[in-house]
Amino acid sequence: xxxxxxxxxxxxxxxxxxxxxxxxxxxxxxxxxxxxxxxxxxxxxxxxxxxxxxxxxxxxxxxxxxxxxxxxxxxxxxxxxxxxxxxxxxxxxxxxxxxxxxxxxxxxxxxxxxxxxxxxxxxxxxxxxxxxxxxxxxxxxxxxxxxxxxxxxxxxxxxxxxxxxxxxxxxxxxxxxxxxxxxxxxxxxxxxxxxxxxxxxxxxxxxxxxxxxxxxxxxxxxxxxxxxxxxxxxxxxxxxxxxxxxxxxxxxxxxxxxxxxxxxxxxxxxxxxxxxxxxxxxxxxxxxxxxxxxxxxxxxxxxxxxxxxxxxxxxxxxxxxxxxxxxxxxxxxxxxxxxxxxxxxxxxxxxxxxxxxxxxxxxxxxxxxxxxxxxxxxxxxxxxxxxxxxxxxxxxxxxxxxxx
Amino acid sequence: xxxxxxxxxxxxxxxxxxxxxxxxxxxxxxxxxxxxxxxxxxxxxxxxxxxxxxxxxxxxxxxxxxxxxxxxxxxxxxxxxxxxxxxxxxxxxxxxxxxxxxxxxxxxxxxxxxxxxxxxxxxxxxxxxxxxxxxxxxxxxxxxxxxxxxxxxxxxxxxxxxxxxxxxxxxxxxxxxxxxxxxxxxxxxxxxxxxxxxxxxxxxxxxxxxxxxxxxxxxxxxxxxxxxxxxxxxxxxxxxxxxxxxxxxxxxxxxxxxxxxxxxxxxxxxxxxxxxxxxxxxxxxxxxxxxxxxxxxxxxxxxxxxxxxxxxxxxxxxxxxxxxxxxxxxxxxxxxxxxxxxxxxxxxxxxxxxxxxxxxxxxxxxxxxxxxxxxxxxxxxxxxxxxxxxxxxxxxxxxxxxxxxxxxxxxxxxxxxxxxxxxxxxxxxxxxxxxxxxxxxxxxxxxxxxxxxxxxxxxxxxxxxxxxxxxxxxxxxxxxxxxxxxxxxxxxxxxxxxxxxxxxxxxxxxxxxxxxxxxxxxx
Numbered sequence: 057x058x059x060x061x062x063x064x065x066x067x068x069x070x071x072x073x074x075x076x077x078x079x080x081x082x083x084x085x086x087x088x089x090x091x092x093x094x095x096x097x098x099x100x101x102x103x104x105x106x107x108x109x110x111x112x113x114x115x116x117x118x119x120x121x122x123x124x125x126x127x128x129x130x131x132x133x134x135x136x137x138x139x140x141x142x143x144x145x146x147x148x149x150x151x152x153x154x155x156x157x158x159x160x161x162x163x164x165x166x167x168x169x170x171x172x173x174x175x176x177x178x179x180x181x182x183x184x185x186x187x188x189x190x191x192x193x194x195x196x197x198x199x200x201x202x203x204x205x206x207x208x209x210x211x212x213x214x215x216x217x218x219x220x221x222x223x224x225x226x227x228x229x230x231x232x233x234x235x236x237x238x239x240x241x242x243x244x245x246x247x248x249x250x251x252x253x254x255x256x257x258x259x260x261x262x263x264x265x266x267x268x269x270x271x272x273x274x275x276x277x278x279x280x281x282x283x284x285x286x287x288x289x290x291x292x293x294x295x296x297x298x299x300x301x302x303x304x305x306x307x308x309x310x311x312x313x314x315x316x317x318x319x320x321x322x323x324x325x326x327x328x329x330x331x332x333x334x335x336x337x338x339x340x341x342x343x344x345x346x347x348x349x350x351x352x353x354x355x356x357x358x359x360x361x362x363x364x365x366x367x368x369x370x371x372x373x374x375x376x377x378x379x380x381x382x383x384x385x386x387x388x389x390x391x392x393x394x395x396x397x398x399x400x401x402x403x404x405x406x407x408x409x410x411x412x413x414x415x416x417x418x419x420x421x422x423x424x425x426x427x428x429x430x431x432x433x434x435x436x437x438x439x440x441x442x443x444x445x446x447x448x449x450x451x452x453x454x455x456x457x458x459x460x
Numbered sequence: 461x462x463x464x465x466x467x468x469x470x471x472x473x474x475x476x477x478x479x480x481x482x483x484x485x486x487x488x489x490x491x492x493x494x495x496x497x498x499x500x501x502x503x504x505x506x507x508x509x510x511x512x513x514x515x516x517x518x519x520x521x522x523x524x525x526x527x528x529x530x531x532x533x534x535x536x537x538x539x540x541x542x543x544x545x546x547x548x549x550x551x552x553x554x555x556x557x558x559x560x561x562x563x564x565x566x567x568x569x570x571x572x573x574x575x576x577x578x579x580x581x582x583x584x585x586x587x588x589x590x591x592x593x594x595x596x597x598x599x600x601x602x603x604x605x606x607x608x609x610x611x612x613x614x615x616x617x618x619x620x621x622x623x624x625x626x627x628x629x630x631x632x633x634x635x636x637x638x639x640x641x642x643x644x645x646x647x648x649x650x651x652x653x654x655x656x657x658x659x660x661x662x663x664x665x666x667x668x669x670x671x672x673x674x675x676x677x678x679x680x681x682x683x684x685x686x687x688x689x690x691x692x693x694x695x696x697x698x699x700x701x702x703x704x705x706x707x708x709x710x711x712x713x714x715x716x717x718x719x720x721x722x723x724x725x726x727x728x729x730x731x732x733x734x735x736x737x738x739x740x741x742x743x744x745x746x747x748x749x750x751x752x753x754x755x756x757x758x759x760x761x762x763x764x765x766x767x768x769x770x771x772x773x774x775x776x777x778x779x780x781x782x783x784x785x786x787x788x789x790x791x792x793x794x795x796x797x798x799x800x801x802x803x804x805x806x807x808x809x810x811x812x813x814x815x816x817x818x819x820x821x822x823x824x825x826x827x828x829x830x831x832x833x834x835x836x837x838x839x840x841x842x843x844x845x846x847x848x849x850x851x852x853x854x855x856x857x858x859x860x861x862x863x864x865x866x867x868x869x870x871x872x873x874x875x876x877x878x879x880x881x882x883x884x885x886x887x888x889x890x891x892x893x894x895x896x897x898x899x900x901x902x903x904x905x906x907x908x909x910x911x912x913x914x915x916x917x918x919x920x921x922x923x924x925x926x927x928x929x930x931x932x933x934x935x936x937x938x939x940x941x942x943x944x945x946x947x948x949x950x951x952x953x954x955x956x957x958x959x960x961x962x963x964x965x966x967x968x969x970x971x972x973x974x975x976x977x978x979x980x981x982x983x
């Protein structure tokens with residue numbers, strides 16, 4: 057068969073050229089629509105697409121050369137509109153169009169499907185890939201404008217013409233400066249950094265112990281206990297918050313009156329305990345999942361060699377389940393770090409946390425400083441996610457479950 | 461093993477029957493497991509389960525009111541507006557009566573001023589009431605005040621109630637304690653300097669009108685004895701302590717049976733009124749009846765919450781299924797990379813994602829800008845995608861999608877790809893192979909993901925609050941409104957109870973179908 061020695065090339069005139077022209081015509085339609093003449097754009101785009109497809113198929117240029125050529129030509133066409141936005145869209149359309157033409161012309165669309173697939177099956181496979189790509193886009197894309205807008209030089213929540221034309225005047229770091237220098241944001245950040253770690257430590261230490269207890273072979277009422285311990289994740293936050301409010305408000309008053317502790321201190325304790333409860337389910341879930349792969353004969357071996365239970369726990373069991381404990385802790389941390397409803401009810405103004413400040417900001421005064429804070433939080437979550445991923449892989453490698 | 465012929469129970473090495481020995485070992489193991497679990501279990505039970513349970517009891521309402529204190533704490537209007545849900549007009553009755561009660565108290569104040577001018581000064585009262593032994597009463601009153609005003613008590617009141625005076629002048633002691641607490645906590649003033657509310661004089665008059673108290677005052681010798689005796693001596697000049705008449709003067713609604721019937725219905729320790737209100741019925745003195753059409757708010761809200769949660773769940777299935785399939789069928793390495801794209805939004809702060817949707821969906825937002833720039837939408841006819849249910853559905857689908865993808869993925873991972881190939885080699889088309897072989901095996905994943913997403917969606921608060929406007933809010937937002945703005949806590953608790961019941965039912969189902977310990981986080 058020819059396809060084994062020479063790469064597969066679909067027919068140009070009946071396949072590549074019409075499809076390339078169609079995509080280019082769609083781009084033309086969209087661009088034309090922006091100038092009020094969609095159908096002229098459609099025809100011009102179609103013709104241009106057919107010409108480029110012809111050039112790529114017939115002329116003896118390399119891949120890089122022809123793709124760059126297409127991008128430059130369309131970028132110049134965009135320049136004629138006289139705006140930076142036009143150039144950027146020209147370049148983008150050029151990149152997509154030339155990739156698409158190559159993808160069709162060189163038969164790459166069949167690269168990931170078995171040889172015996174019919175045309176219909178291949179079409180479905182690629183359509184499915186496109187759908188998945190769009191869903192991934194839906195998952196990730198909403199975060200991008202937030203990061204972009206956080207560099208806005210204006211105090212608006214929307215893009216300015218300067219930003220869209222990539223002029224230096226449209227960008228500034230002033231929202232980050234505002235975030236880092238005003239008390240309005242630094243005090244909530246400080247509160248978040250006090251509350252979240254302590255709540256995490258409480259839920260991790262109690263949660264790990266309980267998870268070890270739960271994963272023993274004979275636990276009476278295991279299901280019921282598990283259901284109770286997971287419930288803070290399931291019960292709607294507003295109900296948890298209300299319940300805790302009615303519980304902690306009189307308790308806090310009583311403590312202040314009878315033990316003479318300061319109101320601020322008691323306020324922190326209330327919020328920390330409330331957040332610790334919310335973090336518990338995550339620790340239980342991740343640590344019990346890790347313990348499923350734990351070989352109990354190791355603890356017996358340690359006991360056999362004379363180690364007491366405490367030594368066994370810290371020297372044998374803990375190092376092995378540590379990845380699970382840490383990722384559980386990170387979940388608990390992010391739960392507390394991200395929590396608004398409970399802190400709104402249980403805390404007082406002195407315990408204002410970062411999410412609380414963002415929440416009131418989003419509801420009342422709309423300042424792009426929120427977007428700067430959001431960008432910083434996204435960066436933090438990327439770091440946490442990376443840590444969890446690395447830990448998970450390490451844990452799987454330790455247990456010999458994956459190639460890593 | 462020489463004793464193989466021995467009859468009786470089998471023994472372990474130390475001579476105890478093996479059965480007993482094993483049972484003991486098992487018991488010890490169980491106790492150790494429970495000991496490990498108990499600290500956390502106690503923590504969760506005390507700070508989470510019990511508070512929620514006690515909140516549910518609150519929904520069968522506790523209403524107690526000391527009218528005068530409520531006037532000063534401005535809480536009488538809150539009780540009024542709470543009752544206003546039941547009968548319009550009661551709120552204004554409370555409000556006007558509150559103001560007129562002041563005048564009644566001042567008549568008594570004038571009387572005491574005539575008897576002994578020292579009696580209308582702060583030091584007399586402070587001297588009379590200050591002492592030891594009245595702590596319980598004081599704390600009771602403090603509890604009532606904090607209930608009404610949601611204030612936090614400070615530790616230093618600068619005042620302790622005398623038990624002796626409280627026994628001698630019960631009404632006056634209560635009224636004075638209310639005033640003192642209010643002055644110390646709300647106004648942050650020095651209790652010993654200020655003269656009390658007029659209402660305290662009315663309470664003292666009520667005490668002194670009792671002949672038993674008059675004789676007790678004659679025998680009393682503590683601080684302020686002289687003034688009190690002077691007042692008793694002039695008792696004939698004291699205005700009548702017929703409070704019923706005063707209330708009748710203020711508004712004859714107070715002596716109408718209907719008002720009190722309503723107060724009784726809602727004032728008893730437990731009432732089903734809030735629950736009925738939560739399902740748009742009302743409790744009238746004659747029985748239960750459905751509210752008129754235009755007042756049926758909560759059933760509509762529950763319906764909307766359920767319908768929107770269902771739409772969100774279905775869109776999550778539609779969007780999550782292809783992605784989970786792709787992740788489960790790609791080679792490990794590329795699947796791990798794509799998994800990060802799913803986990804990143806999962807790890808990103810909820811508020812960040814909500815603010816992102818606010819940036820995208822608002823009328824001057826990114827999506828509208830792009831549409832206008834492309835000419836699909838005229839600049840003056842931008843789409844309204846926010847502050848309505850569309851905004852809530854889009855944003856919440858995005859936020860909850862990872863909770864659908866992760867359970868689906870972990871189920872699909874266990875389906876061997878060879879089944880599909882086998883089906884196809886037996887002549888099934890792609891569609892038949894998928895629908896008859898693959899899909900039925902992935903249904904547990906759909907079930908797990910759907911229940912999880914539905915449970916989370918139905919109790920959402922933050923996102924609907926920010927992008928939901930008025931059409932897109934959930935029952936949670938209404939509960940929050942009743943707790944923080946309208947202060948109708950009983951109704952809030954009743955709505956919460958119904959919501960919780962729905963969630964618990966689903967949770968139970970989830971436990972049945974999937975098992976709580978099968979929840980997976982992050983692949």
